[in-house]
Amino acid sequence: MMKKLLRVLQCAVFCALLMLALSHAAGVLERKESVNKFKPFFEQKEDFDVLFLGNSHMINGVLPMELYQDYGIVSYNLAGYGNSIPLSYWVLRNALDYTTPRAVVLEIHNTRKTYKLSGSSGDEHKALDAFALSKNKYLAIEDLMSDPEAFNDDGYAYPDLKWEFYFPIGKYHSRWNDLGSSDFSPNVNQMMGAEIYEGVSDPEDYYIIDENMALSEEGYGFEYLRKFIELCQSRGIEVVLTHLPFPSNEEEQMEGNAVWYIADEYGVHYLDFVNLDQVADYRTDLFDSSHLNASGAKKATDYLGRYLAENLEIPDRRNDPQYASWHDALDRYHAIKDGRLAIQGSLESLLMLAHDKNYSTVVYIPEDSAVYRSEKIMRLLHNIPREHIFEEDMFAKWSETLYPLETLDLAAKNGQAYAAWMNAGSGEIVEYAGEEIPESIAIPQGTVNLKKESMYSLVDGDEETPLEFSAEAPGDIQILIISNVTGKPVRTAQFAM
Amino acid sequence: MLFNSVEFLIFFPIAALVYFVIPHAIRYLWLLVCSYYFYMCWNPAYALLLLFSTAITYGCALVLDHVKDEDEQRCMRKKKICIALSFMANLGVLGYFKYSNFFIDNINALLAQIHVVYQAPAVDVLLPVGISFYTFQALGYTMDVYRKEIPAERNFFKYALFVSFFPQLVAGPIERSRNLLRQFDEKHTLQFENLRSGFMLMVWGYFLKLVLSDRIAIFVDAVYGDPATYTGWYLIIASILFAFQIYCDFAGYSTIAKGAAKIMGFELMDNFDAPYFSRSVAEFWRRWHISLSGWFRDYLYIPLGGSRRGRMRKYLNLMIVFFVSGLWHGAQWAFVAWGLINGLYQILGELLMPLRDRAVRFLKMDREAFSHKLLKTLATFVLIDISWVFFRAKDITVAFDMLRSMLFASNIHILFNDSLFSLGLDWKNFLVMIGSIAVLMAADFFKYRNICVHKLICRQELWFRWALMIGAVVFVVVFGIWGSGFSEAAFIYFQF
Numbered sequence: 001m002m003k004k005l006l007r008v009l010q011c012a013v014f015c016a017l018l019m020l021a022l023s024h025a026a027g028v029l030e031r032k033e034s035v036n037k038f039k040p041f042f043e044q045k046e047d048f049d050v051l052f053l054g055n056s057h058m059i060n061g062v063l064p065m066e067l068y069q070d071y072g073i074v075s076y077n078l079a080g081y082g083n084s085i086p087l088s089y090w091v092l093r094n095a096l097d098y099t100t101p102r103a104v105v106l107e108i109h110n111t112r113k114t115y116k117l118s119g120s121s122g123d124e125h126k127a128l129d130a131f132a133l134s135k136n137k138y139l140a141i142e143d144l145m146s147d148p149e150a151f152n153d154d155g156y157a158y159p160d161l162k163w164e165f166y167f168p169i170g171k172y173h174s175r176w177n178d179l180g181s182s183d184f185s186p187n188v189n190q191m192m193g194a195e196i197y198e199g200v201s202d203p204e205d206y207y208i209i210d211e212n213m214a215l216s217e218e219g220y221g222f223e224y225l226r227k228f229i230e231l232c233q234s235r236g237i238e239v240v241l242t243h244l245p246f247p248s249n250e251e252e253q254m255e256g257n258a259v260w261y262i263a264d265e266y267g268v269h270y271l272d273f274v275n276l277d278q279v280a281d282y283r284t285d286l287f288d289s290s291h292l293n294a295s296g297a298k299k300a301t302d303y304l305g306r307y308l309a310e311n312l313e314i315p316d317r318r319n320d321p322q323y324a325s326w327h328d329a330l331d332r333y334h335a336i337k338d339g340r341l342a343i344q345g346s347l348e349s350l351l352m353l354a355h356d357k358n359y360s361t362v363v364y365i366p367e368d369s370a371v372y373r374s375e376k377i378m379r380l381l382h383n384i385p386r387e388h389i390f391e392e393d394m395f396a397k398w399s400e401t402l403y404p405l406e407t408l409d410l411a412a413k414n415g416q417a418y419a420a421w422m423n424a425g426s427g428e429i430v431e432y433a434g435e436e437i438p439e440s441i442a443i444p445q446g447t448v449n450l451k452k453e454s455m456y457s458l459v460d461g462d463e464e465t466p467l468e469f470s471a472e473a474p475g476d477i478q479i480l481i482i483s484n485v486t487g488k489p490v491r492t493a494q495f496a497m
Numbered sequence: 498m499l500f501n502s503v504e505f506l507i508f509f510p511i512a513a514l515v516y517f518v519i520p521h522a523i524r525y526l527w528l529l530v531c532s533y534y535f536y537m538c539w540n541p542a543y544a545l546l547l548l549f550s551t552a553i554t555y556g557c558a559l560v561l562d563h564v565k566d567e568d569e570q571r572c573m574r575k576k577k578i579c580i581a582l583s584f585m586a587n588l589g590v591l592g593y594f595k596y597s598n599f600f601i602d603n604i605n606a607l608l609a610q611i612h613v614v615y616q617a618p619a620v621d622v623l624l625p626v627g628i629s630f631y632t633f634q635a636l637g638y639t640m641d642v643y644r645k646e647i648p649a650e651r652n653f654f655k656y657a658l659f660v661s662f663f664p665q666l667v668a669g670p671i672e673r674s675r676n677l678l679r680q681f682d683e684k685h686t687l688q689f690e691n692l693r694s695g696f697m698l699m700v701w702g703y704f705l706k707l708v709l710s711d712r713i714a715i716f717v718d719a720v721y722g723d724p725a726t727y728t729g730w731y732l733i734i735a736s737i738l739f740a741f742q743i744y745c746d747f748a749g750y751s752t753i754a755k756g757a758a759k760i761m762g763f764e765l766m767d768n769f770d771a772p773y774f775s776r777s778v779a780e781f782w783r784r785w786h787i788s789l790s791g792w793f794r795d796y797l798y799i800p801l802g803g804s805r806r807g808r809m810r811k812y813l814n815l816m817i818v819f820f821v822s823g824l825w826h827g828a829q830w831a832f833v834a835w836g837l838i839n840g841l842y843q844i845l846g847e848l849l850m851p852l853r854d855r856a857v858r859f860l861k862m863d864r865e866a867f868s869h870k871l872l873k874t875l876a877t878f879v880l881i882d883i884s885w886v887f888f889r890a891k892d893i894t895v896a897f898d899m900l901r902s903m904l905f906a907s908n909i910h911i912l913f914n915d916s917l918f919s920l921g922l923d924w925k926n927f928l929v930m931i932g933s934i935a936v937l938m939a940a941d942f943f944k945y946r947n948i949c950v951h952k953l954i955c956r957q958e959l960w961f962r963w964a965l966m967i968g969a970v971v972f973v974v975v976f977g978i979w980g981s982g983f984s985e986a987a988f989i990y991f992q993f
Contacts (some may be wrong), residue, residue, distance in 0.1 A: 007689045014963060021967050025975055121981070156981050163503045170503075170980040177925050 026169035029176060030129065031122075032186045038130035039188045040329075041076050046322050047099045049314050050075035052193070053088040054107025054242075061107070061244040061292045063301045064192035065333040068326055070357070071305040072316030075101075077193035080127040082118040085111050086224040087127055090140035093231065094131045103238040103312050105304065106228060112255040114219025116144050119153040121161060121171070129168050141165045190332045196294045198340065200348040200380065203282035204289055206247035208275060213250075214257035225259070229266045238269070238312050244300055245273035245280040246290040271307065278394055279303050281402075283376070284352060284383040295355040295383060302388045334358060334483070338490045341481055347495040351380035354481055357425040359490070360443065362480040364469075365411070365418040366453050369476040370497040372412035377477075377497075381408060385422035385429050407431035419450065425484045445487045448480065455480060458489060468492050498538040500753045501706055501979055508535070512663075513761050517687045525658050525681045528761075532663040536626075539667075543625040546594075550587055551660045554635040555653055557583035558642040562649035576643060583639050591632045594622055599828035627667030629825055633792055635660050638674040640796050647675050655681050662763075664754040668747070670768040670788035677763070685762025697951060698756030700969050701940075706749030707977030709933050713742040715921035715978070716930075721889055724899050727920070729906030732899050734917065739889050740882045741934055744772065747786065771941035773881075776873035778842040781881055789825070793818050812847075816840045826888070831896060835887040842880055929976050 041048075050073055052062050058079035067073040076099075078091055088106060117124055124144075131137050145158035145165070152158065164170040189195075225241075232239045241263055243256040256272050263270035273279050280286075285296025292300060308314045317323040337358060344350045354361045361384050371377050387393075387401045403409065408431065411418035416434035421443045423429075432438065441448045446460035454471035455478055457464050467489075469478050475496040482489050498504050512531040516524055537544045557579055564575045597620040605616045638659065641647045650656040659678050665671075720727040720735035727735070751768035758765045768788050775781035782790050798818045804811040816837065823836020856862075862869055883900065890896035911917060918924050943950050954962060 011689075011692070014966075017963065018967050018970060021971050022974060025971050029975065154981065161981055164981060169974065173975050173977070173980060176975050177923065 022169070026167075026172070028179070028183060029172045030168055031125065031172055031175065032183060034126045034129035036186050036188050037080075037126065037193055038078075039186070040190075040192060041078070041095070042098060042130070044076070044099070046074075047101065048074055048076045049102045049317070050105060050308060051092065051095060051099070051101045051103075052077040052079055052105045052107075053083070053092055054079040055083045055088075055109055056081045056291060057109045057244045057246065058105075058107035058242075059193070059195050060197045060287065061297050061300050062105070062304060063194045063196070063297050065194070065330060066298060066301045067305045067308075068192075068318070069330055069333075070302065071309045071314070072318035072320075073305060073308060073314050074317045074323055074326060075192065077191075079107065079193070080123055082120045082123040083127055084113055084116060084118055084224075085221045085228065086116040086144060087118075087124065089224045089228045089231065090136075090144060091127050092228065094128070094134070094136045094140060096231075096235065097131075097134060097136055100235070101237055102314055103240055103308060104232050105240040105242055105308075106225075108225065108241050108243050108256065108259045109252070110255075111221040111225050111259060112215055112219070112251065113221045115150065116147065116220045116224075117150065117152070117158065119151070121152045121154070121156075121164075124152075125165070125168060125171060128165055133166065138166075190329070190336055192329070194297075196297065196340070197287035197291055198344065198349045198353065199287045199293060199346075200284065200352050200376070201286045201288045201293075202376070203247045203286055206249065208277065209250055209253045209257075211257055211260070211275070213254050214261065215251070215254045217258065217262075222258070222262070225262060226266075229262070229268055233266065233268075239266070240269040240271065240304075240308070240312070242270070242304070243272045243274045244292065245277060245282075245296065246286065246292065247277075247282050248274045248290075269307075269311065271304070273300060273303075276391075276394065278389050281379075281383065281386075283379050284355075293349075293352055295352045298356060299388050303390060306390055334485050338483060338486075341491045344491070344493075347477065347493075347497070348376065348380060350479065350481075350491070350493060351377065351384060354384045354479070355386065355424055358484050360421065360423040360425070360445070360482045360484055362421045362441065362443065362448050362455065362482070363419065364450065364455050364474075364478040365476070366474050367417045368415045369418075371476045372415065374497065378408070378412065381405060385424050385427060387427060404429060405431060407433045417453075421448070423484065443482070445482050445489075454478065455492075460487075465489065469494050498535055500750060500757075501703065501977075504538065509757055513757075516761055517685070521684045524685075525655050528663070528681075529654055529658040529661065532658060532661040532666060535663040536661060536666060539626050540623070543623075546590060546625050546628065547631060547661055548657075549590065550632055550635050551657045553583055553586045554639050554660070555650070555656050557639050558649035558656075559651075561639065561642045580639055580643050584636060587632050587636055591628055593620075594624055594628060596824075596828045597622065630669050630671055631660050631666060633789070633825075634671045637671065637792055637796060638678075641674050647678065650674075650678055662758075664757040664763075665751075665765055668750045668754070669786075670751055670754070670766050671792050672765060672788065673791075676766060680763050683762070688762065691759055691762055693955070694951060695756040695758075695760030697954070697966065698759060699753050700756075700966065700973060702749045702752030702754075702756055703973045703977065704749075704933070704969065705745040705752060705937070707973055707979055709930065709937065710742050710745035710749055711978035712922065712926060712930050712933075712976075713738045713745070715926075716917075717742055717889070719920040721891075724890075724895060724902070728902045729908040730911050731908070731917075731920075732903050733906060734912075736882055736886055736889075736899075736903065738930075740773070740878070740885050741937070743885065743888070744769070745937065771945040773878055773938075774874060774941060774945040775877050776870060777877055778839065778846060778880055781877055782839070782843075789822070793822060797821060812844045815843055829892070831887050831890060831893050834893050834896070835884050838884045838887060839881075842884070933976075 050067075052058050052064070052075060056079070059077060059081065062077055064073075064075040064077050067075055078095055080087070080091065083091065085106075085108075092104060128137065128140065141162055145162045148157050148159050150158045152161065229239050241259055243259070248256070253274055256274050259270060260272070280292060280296040280299050285292055285299065287293040287296075309316070317326065337353075337356065341350065341353055341359070344353060363381065365371050371381075382403050382405050385404050387397075387404070389397070389401065393401075405420060405422070408418060408420065410416075411433035414434065417437055418431070418433050419437045419441060420429065420431040421441055423444075430441065430443075432441075437450065439450055440459075441450065446458055448455055448467075449457045449459065451471060453474040454469045455467050456469060456471070457466050458480070459465075467480060469492065473496070475494040477497075478494040479491070480489060481491040498508060508531075512528075516527055519527055533544055533547075536547060560579050561576055564572055564579065601617045601619055608615060638647075638656075642649045650659070655678070658681055659672075659674060662672070662677065717735045717739045720731050721739075724732060748769040755765045755767075766788055768786060770784040770787065772781050772784040775784055798814055801814040801817060802810055803814060819836040819840030820833060821836070822839075823833040826832045826835070857864065886899055887893065887896045890899055915924070918927060922930065940950055943953075954965060957965075
């Protein structure tokens with residue numbers, strides 16, 4: 001009998017060790033995108049006040065760290081690439097196992113899609129893998145992958161893939177071939193789930209359709225939008241639906257208009273930025289045909305932040321000791337932004353990133369610069385100090401904000417040299433053109449010394465820092481970006497066009 | 498349900514656990530239910546074929562057991578009629594599902610040759626998984642009863658389990674009734690040793706299938722899929738690798754089957770015995786697919802007269818056996834050619850024996866020297882590998898073209914640049930493949946020398962055994978080709 005017991009014990013210990021070894025291997029082999037995205041979410045002990053859900057439009061459209069910086073709102077962006085409304089519903093249900101927010105903001109783009117899952121298993125794994133196995137995860141997998149007629153992009157029927165969502169090693173074991181240092185020191189998301197896009201795209205033509213033109217409610221998208229709202233309302237969570245700005249086609253606008261009926265029916269907030277197309281400027285704020293870049297995201301985030309603070313009374317946590325760790329998170333966020341500015345190689349993207357409250361920019365443009373002949377660069381220069389538009393400004397103030405650099409257009413017209421200092425945080429602007437350009441420009445961080453065709457040093461008190469600009473080959477534009485947070489220069493760059 | 502599917506990994510522990518929990522008297526019924534469920538996971542309707550084959554052979558055996566006649570000759574005649582009917586019914590079903598289209602294609606080709614416009618339409622049937630295996634197993638049983646080697650099994654359900662026993666149902670080994678049937682009456686208890694041995698066998702089987710066979714298949718499929726582009730040394734490398742692919746595929750399945758049966762207390766026969774260490778083609782066939790070779794030997798070669806009726810008749814019998822063996826493997830002339838080549842090897846081997854002996858004497862070769870044994874092993878491998886080209890190629894013409902391309906290969910440079918790594922396996926995967934083949938060959942070397950690796954491992958201390966077993970499982974899970982990243986390649990031998 002004793003021998004039998006020992007055998008049983010031996011088998012149990014062996015199985016436990018085997019499971020341990022396999023789970024360790026699974027941890028190493030797993031794609032880290034999901035863990036990287038959600039790790040800060042799981043590590044947060046206190047509740048988030050706002051959660052953002054939806055697809056890629058939301059990931060790069062709303063920046064939680066900007067919300068915290070400007071409004072003290074503690075939030076997390078749980079949106080995922082290609083997330084359908086049903087998937088967003090299940091991500092929320094799983095997330096509610098960990099936190100109880102006051103409000104949930106859902107991007108409604110692609111509500112018109114009739115499927116439960118878009119077909120990109122990689123994105124779906126990213127949305128679900130990080131959640132520990134639980135009743136809600138089980139329900140999510142069973143619900144989302146039950147249709148034998150639904151196939152992913154590789155041609156696999158979803159029911160056949162279920163087990164890979166329970167045991168992701170089935171998906172990732174072959175990654176032994178691709179393991180890199182990032183698998184052993186994961187690159188955790190430092191923006192509370194959001195991502196920043198850095199390109200600048202030219203917008204496609206669009207027109208705003210009649211608001212009465214709406215799609216009929218068909219398919220899983222609309223069905224799960226209702227379930228999403230009902231889930232939140234059953235738990236006393238405020239719902240804000242958004243249609244983040246981008247130049248949408250007719251079908252997409254009809255989708256947005258259809259959501260008005262549902263929002264009215266349930267009495268939930270709905271911000272249709274596609275109709276509020278003054279909030280973002282598609283000529284400077286698009287990464288591609290439908291996604292916002294950093295500049296656009298900051299404008300949309302600012303609008304949303306004020307809306308949430310004023311209409312939903314989301315508290316300001318900046319002085320809440322329970323959320324003290326957010327100060328460190330904000331410092332890390334600033335460091336990331338500094339880093340991105342420091343390495344940005346594209347003039348368009350650098351100017352776009354300079355539209356940021358945390359930075360001041362000094363610009364020097366020599367006579368007859370090619371910059372003056374680029375409408376896009378001129379717009380991006382105007383965009384640097386541009387004020388954000390809110391609901392009350394929409395019609396009254398919008399046109400005034402379009403061209404804040406008054407002297408720039410004049411200098412361009414006359415082919416004169418141009419120098420300006422602009423603080424995107426305070427909105428202060430100092431401009432000079434032609435003969436008016438002084439030998440030095442006084443800015444809060446010190447003095448920028450100029451000589452013909454070039455900036456050459458920044459003097460802060462007794463310390464003079466040489467600037468890496470060349471007077472011999474000044475290029476078409478010279479840019480100095482200084483952090484408003486640290487007061488230190490983060491980037492000097494000159495570009496020839 | 499494939500052995501390398503999640504369904505099986507859930508199904509098998511449940512089947513085994515319940516087997517040990519329920520009373521001995523009804524265990525065989527439980528295994529029967531499991532076996533039919535296992536088979537029906539693939540196609541429920543085709544379970545009727547399994548049932549048909551079972552019913553026919555069961556009834557035939559009962560009749561054979563009951564036939565009594567004072568006249569010995571009349572008695573034998575009745576028995577022969579009975580067994581002939583059983584063979585006709587079973588082979589008729591097998592023939593319909595497996596060979597109809599082969600037959601029709603050949604008739605059509607013949608008609609076209611004599612300019613007859615009519616073309617018979619093809620039969621739209623799906624080949625039932627494992628039909629060749631269970632048909633042969635059931636026919637073997639009737640032959641055993643006919644020869645009075647075993648009495649007919651009275652219990653229909655027990656006999657049905659013999660035909661459908663799930664570990665070896667769809668790809669063998671083709672078990673003998675005298676070995677397996679009696680084991681259903683034995684009272685098995687959950688033995689730690691069986692559990693450990695079975696587990697180790699299954700892990701080894703999965704290693705052969707997932708790490709080796711399915712990995713090699715990626716490269717071989719790429720080369721054999723486009724022999725016009727991948728010529729010369731590509732084909733040589735792919736053909737060498739195919740020899741390992743088919744071995745690992747089939748031996749992998751057999752080993753998993755043996756391991757699964759072992760855990761439940763059943764002992765299945767060994768199906769492979771280090772075949773690539775053989776020093777002659779005849780020895781290879783004693784070590785390769787032993788259960789099928791044995792079946793052909795006992796139920797075809799010997800009834801044909803074997804080697805007792807003179808040399809010419811022996812050679813004819815050999816060719817008949819290998820012709821049927823080729824046809825058994827697939828309804829294509831390429832398989833027939835593969836079978837006949839192997840038969841021819843053996844005949845030529847015997848005919849050239851005096852010449853070889855003279856050459857050995859003339860060159861003063863030492864038959865016991867390592868180099869001589871190695872030469873024979875390599876020569877046997879090359880001969881077998883040449884026959885595998887016919888087995889794997891699209892058809893006989895392509896096989897000959899490929900052999901010609903290999904013979905006149907001039908692109909040896911591909912071995913020294915990255916060309917081989919562009920065919921689905923990068924250098925890391927190649928390294929895993931080569932390393933794993935080395936492990937396989939080391940294990941087979943021990944087996945060839947009658948050294949039991951299993952016993953060697955069990956003799957080690959606990960920490961070593963556990964580290965080895967856990968390491969092996971993790972290795973198979975990580976380096977195996979499975980999951981949606983790769984297509985879950987079916988076992989090659991299922992198609993037979």
